[in-house]
Amino acid sequence: MTLTELPIGQNAHVIAVNGTDRIMQRLMEMGVVPGIGVKVVKKAPFGDPIEIRVRGYSLAMRRSEASAIEVSY
Amino acid sequence: MDENGHKKQVTIALAGNPNAGKTTLFNSLTGLKQKVANYPGVTVERKEGAWLLNGTTAKLIDLPGLYSLDATSLDEQIASGIIRGDQPGVPKPDAIVAVVDATNLERNLYLVTQLFEFGVPVVVALTMIDAFERQKHEIDVEMLAVLLKSPVVAVNAKTGRGMRELAESVRNVMGTQPAMPHILDEDANESGPNGKIFSRYKFISDAVQESVWHSDQKQHLISEKIDKVLTHKVFGLVILVGILLLVFQTIFSWASLPMDLLEMGFGAAADFVRTQLPPGILTDLLADGILAGVGGVVVFLPQILLLFLFISLLEDSGYMSRAAFLLDKLMSGVGLHGKAFLPLISSFACAIPGIMATRTIESQRDRFATIMIAPFMSCSARLPVYTLMIATFFARQTVFGFISLGAVLMLAMYALGIAVSIVVAFILKRTLLKAPPPPFLMEMPPYRMPNLRTVIQNMFTRAWLFLKRAGTVILAISIILWALMYVPRTGAPPYEGGGAGPVSYAGADGVVLSASTGETLPESQQLKNSFAGKLGHAIEPVIQPLGFDWKIGVALIASFAAREVLVSTLSIIYSVGKDENEESETLIGAVRDAKTDDGRPVWTPLTALSLMVFFVLAMQCMSTLAVVRRETNSWRWPIFMFAYMTAIAYIGALITYQGGKVLGFG
Numbered sequence: 149m150t151l152t153e154l155p156i157g158q159n160a161h162v163i164a165v166n167g168t169d170r171i172m173q174r175l176m177e178m179g180v181v182p183g184i185g186v187k188v189v190k191k192a193p194f195g196d197p198i199e200i201r202v203r204g205y206s207l208a209m210r211r212s213e214a215s216a217i218e219v220s221y
Numbered sequence: 222m223d224e225n226g227h228k229k230q231v232t233i234a235l236a237g238n239p240n241a242g243k244t245t246l247f248n249s250l251t252g253l254k255q256k257v258a259n260y261p262g263v264t265v266e267r268k269e270g271a272w273l274l275n276g277t278t279a280k281l282i283d284l285p286g287l288y289s290l291d292a293t294s295l296d297e298q299i300a301s302g303i304i305r306g307d308q309p310g311v312p313k314p315d316a317i318v319a320v321v322d323a324t325n326l327e328r329n330l331y332l333v334t335q336l337f338e339f340g341v342p343v344v345v346a347l348t349m350i351d352a353f354e355r356q357k358h359e360i361d362v363e364m365l366a367v368l369l370k371s372p373v374v375a376v377n378a379k380t381g382r383g384m385r386e387l388a389e390s391v392r393n394v395m396g397t398q399p400a401m402p403h404i405l406d407e408d409a410n411e412s413g414p415n416g417k418i419f420s421r422y423k424f425i426s427d428a429v430q431e432s433v434w435h436s437d438q439k440q441h442l443i444s445e446k447i448d449k450v451l452t453h454k455v456f457g458l459v460i461l462v463g464i465l466l467l468v469f470q471t472i473f474s475w476a477s478l479p480m481d482l483l484e485m486g487f488g489a490a491a492d493f494v495r496t497q498l499p500p501g502i503l504t505d506l507l508a509d510g511i512l513a514g515v516g517g518v519v520v521f522l523p524q525i526l527l528l529f530l531f532i533s534l535l536e537d538s539g540y541m542s543r544a545a546f547l548l549d550k551l552m553s554g555v556g557l558h559g560k561a562f563l564p565l566i567s568s569f570a571c572a573i574p575g576i577m578a579t580r581t582i583e584s585q586r587d588r589f590a591t592i593m594i595a596p597f598m599s600c601s602a603r604l605p606v607y608t609l610m611i612a613t614f615f616a617r618q619t620v621f622g623f624i625s626l627g628a629v630l631m632l633a634m635y636a637l638g639i640a641v642s643i644v645v646a647f648i649l650k651r652t653l654l655k656a657p658p659p660p661f662l663m664e665m666p667p668y669r670m671p672n673l674r675t676v677i678q679n680m681f682t683r684a685w686l687f688l689k690r691a692g693t694v695i696l697a698i699s700i701i702l703w704a705l706m707y708v709p710r711t712g713a714p715p716y717e718g719g720g721a722g723p724v725s726y727a728g729a730d731g732v733v734l735s736a737s738t739g740e741t742l743p744e745s746q747q748l749k750n751s752f753a754g755k756l757g758h759a760i761e762p763v764i765q766p767l768g769f770d771w772k773i774g775v776a777l778i779a780s781f782a783a784r785e786v787l788v789s790t791l792s793i794i795y796s797v798g799k800d801e802n803e804e805s806e807t808l809i810g811a812v813r814d815a816k817t818d819d820g821r822p823v824w825t826p827l828t829a830l831s832l833m834v835f836f837v838l839a840m841q842c843m844s845t846l847a848v849v850r851r852e853t854n855s856w857r858w859p860i861f862m863f864a865y866m867t868a869i870a871y872i873g874a875l876i877t878y879q880g881g882k883v884l885g886f887g
Contacts, residue, residue: 165415170293174660176418177289179328184422189445193454194550197559199665203327206444206665208546210553213660 151188151200151214159187160221167216179203180217231279232312233272233391234303236336237320238329239286240539240666242348242378245675246320247283249378257682261309264585264854265299275392282311288328290335294659295585304339315395316342318387323353323360323375324667326433327425333369334421337401342394343371346387350375352669364432370400379672444539444667452543461547464540465566468531472524472570473601479523487516505707506700514699517783518692521573521844525687526680528567528574532581533679535563537671541581542663549661555643556650558582558661561591565642568598569635572845573691576852577683586654590646592852593862596845597642599635599837602784606836607631609788610829613809630833638837641869687848694847702782702843705753745794753778767835767874768828770817777841784841827886831878839870 154160162184165172180186180202189199189206197210235250237243248255251270258267268283284303285296299308306313319336321329336343345365353360366373372390376383404424405417451457491508498504535541545559552559560582568575572595579595582588599607611627618626748754757775764774772794780787788808795811815823840846846859853859 168657170657171660173291173293173415173418174289174662176415176422177291177331178662178664179331179422181415181419181422190448190452192452192546192550193458196550196553197546197661197663199452199546203325205325205328206667208542208549208661208663208665210549210661213662 149219151186151217151219152198152211154186154188154219154221156188156190158221159185160219161185162217163220164218165216166218167213171213171216175209175213175217178207180207186217186219230312231274231277231395232282232314233274233279234282234284234314234317234341235320236284236287236300236304236317236332238288238322238325238332238664240664241286241320241322241325241329243283243286243320244679245378245672246318246346246348246376247281248675248678249384251281253678255678255682257686259854260299262854263295263299264588264852265296266580267311272388274388279391280312282314287332289332294583296583301339304336304341314341316344316391318391319343319345321345321347323347323350324356325349326360326429327422330425330428331421334404334424337369337371337399337404340399340401342397342399343369344387344390344394345369345371345373346383347373347375348377350382351377351380352667359434361432365428368402368428368431370402447668448543448665451540452546457543457547461544464535464544465563468528468563469566469570471527471531472567472574476523476527476570480520483520483523484516487512487519491516502707502710506703509707510700510703511696513703514696517699517844518688518695521571521687522684524571525574525577525684528578529680529683530676532563532578533676534671536581537669537675539666539668542665545663546665553661555646556658557591557646558584558587559663561587564591565595565598568595568600571600571602572596572598572842573687573848576845576848577687579852584659586650586656587659589853589858590649590654592849592858593649594642594646596840596842596862596866597638597645597838599638600784600842602842603634603836605785605788606780607634607833609791609808609812610833613812613824614826614829630830634833634837637834637873641838641873645865645869686851690851691844691847694850695844698843698847699782702753702779705756706748706751706779708751710747710750748775748790748793766879767871768825768831768878770823772815772823773832777835780841781843783844784836787836787841825886827878827881830881831874834877835870835874837870838866838873840866 162180162182164182165175165180167175184202186200186202189201191198192208195211197208198214199206199208200214201207235243235247247268247270250272255268255270259265260267265285270281270283271278272281273279282303284300287297287300290297290301290304302308303311304314304317317336317339319333321333333343333345347360347362350360360375362373362375372394374383374387374390376387378384402424405420406423451460491512494508494512495504498507532541535544541560541563544562547559548562549559552561561579563581564575564578566575567578575595575598576592579588579591582591607630611630615626615630620626620629753775754771756778757771757773760774760778761769761771764777769777772791775794776787776790779790791812792808795808795815812824813822817823840863846863849859849862850856
């Protein structure tokens with residue numbers, strides 16, 4: 149499943165980071181690398197963007213970026 | 222020392238993630254001795270200061286806030302250029318101080334692992350260490366230093382903790398060959414394009430594991446609690462609207478008191494000059510050209526200072542990214558960033574602080590798109606124009622019998638500006654500013670108490686930059702505009718008494734006494750003879766289809782100084798209102814009574830409407846153009862802005878006037 153489908157508050161870990169080169173590189177530079185634990189903290193009104201917690205900090209991203217992150221729990 | 226035995230100026234670079242406390246540390250190390258400029262040809266801000274190090278003064282360069290040095294963004298390109306010594310005009314740094322937020326250690330250390338690769342000695346300054354320790358975490362600074370093979374100093378700019386040790390460490394590493402920790406393993410280059418990133422994070426995870434103890438995992442508890450309210454789907458939006466209203470109210474109404482005082486002060490100064498100096502062109506230049514021009518610049522300071530007070534507070538506290546989070550969906554619909562909202566709202570008061578506020582938007586294309594549409598928001602300077610037109614032609618009329626037509630028209634003008642801005646943003650993002658949208662990844666930093674010193678310093682830096690960069694341009698153009706209205710003084714005996722230039726705040730004396738004969742030479746006559754008057758005649762054929770005659774043309778030229786000048790110029794040209802307080806009332810009469818040569822009225826309600834539409838859409842504000850020049854670091858954008866907005870305004874007014882005539886109005 150991708151991060152967009154992950155229920156709010158559910159802990160999961162990243163399996164893969166896909167998407168375009170730029171999105172993939174930026175996400176990984178920000179610490180979203182395979183193996184790391186993530187959780188969706190909340191969604192903005194209209195469900196976009198979403199806020200995730202990774203490596204102890206909060207990161208907001210649009211659904212288009214979140215759908216590039218494959219997770220499992 | 223260099224080979225000649227001279228002491229070389231030492232250069233230190235300050236690098237770090239956004240929100241890591243870099244600005245606070247920079248301010249604390251350099252005090253007030255800072256220089257802010259742009260790197261040549263780009264809008265990346267160059268900030269430098271002097272840091273007292275070992276009795277000598279080192280040059281401290283504040284690099285842009287960075288998450289990475291992989292040179293995908295302009296900020297990253299400039300920063301890595303500086304560290305390599307490739308950036309023209311900036312010496313290669315002798316050492317790097319890497320600012321690392323202890324409460325966000327892993328991601329902050331990522332940049333540090335990249336900094337190691339440049340072969341420049343690195344000293345790590347750990348910030349937010351007190352907040353970290355309050356959360357009952359512990360960090361073994363010495364262990365971290367051993368693992369990173371570089372000095373690590375815990376600092377607190379507010380209490381002064383670690384500041385001396387930081388200077389000492391920097392002194393010690395300078396000139397040494399840095400030992401690089403073994404970060405990239407052999408297969409880093411082979412395991413796909415992002416193998417390096419993976420390797421670096423692997424190294425970081427291990428280092429953090431060995432040097433940090435977490436006794437309590439609920440470290441973001443307070444921020445999460447605050448966020449439950451502030452980013453709530455309902456309350457969050459209500460609070461956001463409240464905050465935006467407060468900001469708007471402040472710069473729209475509360476800033477007007479100091480602004481009025483400044484205008485009165487400069488008006489009084491101009492009067493003083495006129496009474497104290499002998500009448501003549503020099504006195505007029507000083508009073509109506511220079512003093513009024515300077516007044517026209519400093520009058521923006523209250524709004525700029527107040528808006529940047531709010532922006533600094535909102536940014537430093539961490540709220541700005543929450544506001545962008547809440548509004549991003551709305552703004553991304555027109556291809557803008559969530560952070561574009563505050564600058565656009567501010568532009569309803571005045572586009573100048575609004576455009577300066579776009580600095581908070583990181584992506585340059587998003588930022589430029591926001592700048593280009595900001596002037597469509599109906600600013601306070603358009604209000605006198607709307608009010609004059611409505612009071613003259615649409616007063617006491619109602620819609621459905623109870624809604625005043627004036628209110629409806631006013632609302633329609635605001636709506637027109639917003640609608641056109643949406644269309645323009647949509648087009649710009651698909652043409653000139655077309656680019657694959659940058660990944661929307663925005664850190665939501667924990668809520669923090671803003672640092673008062675940083676806030677105040679930011680306010681005054683922005684105000685100073687405005688005065689220095691935009692102020693000079695505004696002053697120059699206002700003097701040119703004054704001269705256009707003033708010369709030639711054809712047939713005029715020496716000029717005496719209080720004349721008012723178009724940008725004067727002293728009010729318009731409608732009549733000018735000639736010194737030699739005592740005959741009166743109406744100032745309206747003077748204006749007609751001036752270059753501006755001739756220009757008005759020259760553009761008459763062009764603006765006639767909009768319903769404007771040459772007198773309105775003169776007023777359009779004059780109001781390029783500032784939109785509200787239209788009202789005072791019309792007063793001069795119709796020779797009304799010796800006393801400024803009566804001006805508007807008599808001006809209404811004069812506008813209604815104005816006749817063309819063949820006796821038809823110049824103004825119809827349709828003309829008024831056409832003029833209002835023109836003012837919604839036209840770039841009738843040199844100060845805005847000067848600020849756009851400063852913020853985009855190029856003349857191309859302000860020229861483009863002027864051209865396309867004038868074109869849209871012309872078409873808008875043309876459709877209004879000709880369409881209205883076809884429909885039988887006017």
